[in-house]
Amino acid sequence: MLKNDLLLRAAKGLEVERAPVWLMRQAGRVLPEYRATRSKAKNFVEFVKTPELAAEVTVQPVTILGVDAAIIFSDILVIPEAMGLPYEMIEAKGPRFPNTINSKTDIDKLKIAEAGDLDYVMQALKLTKRELNNSVPLIGFCGAPWTILAYMVEGSGSKTFSKAKQFLYTQPELAHQLLEKITLSSINYLKGQVAAGADLLQIFDSWAGVLSEKMFYEFSLKYISQICDALSPLVPVTVFAKDAHDGIEKIAQTTCSSIGLDWTIDPLTARKQAENKTLQGNADPCLLYADEKTIIAQTQTMLKTFGKQKYICNLGHGLYPDIDKEKVKLFVDVVKGYGW
Numbered sequence: 622m623l624k625n626d627l628l629l630r631a632a633k634g635l636e637v638e639r640a641p642v643w644l645m646r647q648a649g650r651v652l653p654e655y656r657a658t659r660s661k662a663k664n665f666v667e668f669v670k671t672p673e674l675a676a677e678v679t680v681q682p683v684t685i686l687g688v689d690a691a692i693i694f695s696d697i698l699v700i701p702e703a704m705g706l707p708y709e710m711i712e713a714k715g716p717r718f719p720n721t722i723n724s725k726t727d728i729d730k731l732k733i734a735e736a737g738d739l740d741y742v743m744q745a746l747k748l749t750k751r752e753l754n755n756s757v758p759l760i761g762f763c764g765a766p767w768t769i770l771a772y773m774v775e776g777s778g779s780k781t782f783s784k785a786k787q788f789l790y791t792q793p794e795l796a797h798q799l800l801e802k803i804t805l806s807s808i809n810y811l812k813g814q815v816a817a818g819a820d821l822l823q824i825f826d827s828w829a830g831v832l833s834e835k836m837f838y839e840f841s842l843k844y845i846s847q848i849c850d851a852l853s854p855l856v857p858v859t860v861f862a863k864d865a866h867d868g869i870e871k872i873a874q875t876t877c878s879s880i881g882l883d884w885t886i887d888p889l890t891a892r893k894q895a896e897n898k899t900l901q902g903n904a905d906p907c908l909l910y911a912d913e914k915t916i917i918a919q920t921q922t923m924l925k926t927f928g929k930q931k932y933i934c935n936l937g938h939g940l941y942p943d944i945d946k947e948k949v950k951l952f953v954d955v956v957k958g959y960g961w
């Protein structure tokens with residue numbers, strides 16, 4: 622039994638004494654302790670593949686920041702790699718794929734990943750679970766099929782992902798074939814994560830916002846929905862589709878338990894659009910650049926607006942590496958000390 626199961630109760634819509642808090646990218650460069658552990662690995666990809674190091678940085682924010690959940694340290698790009706498309710992480714630039722997907726032949730060559738292809742993540746989950754010693758829940762995750770396709774076709778990050786979108790517009794059937802393969806791989810992967818100890822899963826659709834509403838439903842939400850159907854019977858699933866604006870109402874029709882919101886979404890509007898779901902979010906990470914008084918006031922306003930029940934406190938996207946660790950801690954403390 623978990624000593625602190627606030628996150629799981631909130632996700633399931635059960636009563637809580639206060640809202641749980643965790644932060645996207647809590648295991649990251651904001652913590653000097655993360656940077657110290659990271660320097661022990663040759664590069665980012667090797668770091669992710671070393672279960673002892675991954676488990677170490679997964680536990681760090683629980684101990685140092687006092688958050689109510691751990692999220693396994695890994696990356697969404699391990700799925701393309703397990704399917705046969707390796708990635709690199711270029712310092713200060715981001716991900717890069719030496720080979721990209723352009724044709725039917727490329728797609729046919731990809732395999733449907735099994736949990737066993739990602740054994741290093743399973744080992745990291747098991748180790749972390751042991752180290753957490755039932756203190757807080759452990760979150761597993763994957764990228765949404767559209768966001769994964771976007772990297773596989775584009776070959777790197779992009780402001781517009783126009784190459785990936787070109788693929789959707791010019792070769793929609795191939796795009797669906799690829800999305801299907803990614804979806805099946807992600808389902809296998811997430812089932813493995815649950816078997817290895819993940820208590821809740823989050824699907825990150827970081828690039829939902831570059832799609833039109835119609836294309837979001839056709840090329841993204843359809844597959845997110847399939848993943849939710851496969852995993853929701855096992856553990857609660859959170860869908861975070863960044864910049865999906867008008868998509869909240871449709872996301873609420875999937876079998877997910879909670880919906881992650883970015884900071885452009887009005888909490889009360891989202892409540893009306895997703896009455897049946899728990900909401901997660903949605904402070905602007907840049908709020909943590911502000912002075913302490915502003916951070917306290919704006920965080921408290923957010924908590925009051927969302928309310929105590931069916932709410933998971935988080936940011937609207939990941940922490941930026943240059944945010945002051947003390948400000949992050951302040952944010953967490955404000956949530957935990959709020960007059961719930």
Ligand code: CP3
Nearest residue numbers: 645646647648649692693694695696697715716825827939
């Ligand atoms: O604490 C956590 O949130 C868990 C770990 C985690 C990482 N990546 C570690 C990481 C998670 C959940 C992710 C997901 C991820 N990875 C997403 C979805 C979430 C989002 O941010 O929208 C995406 C799009 C990626 C792909 C990715 N990985 C990019 C674009 C980058 C470069 C950006 C950067 O900050 O440098 C990464 C690298 C990465 N993944 C880092 C971390 C801690 C920074 C790398 C480093 O240590 O140098």
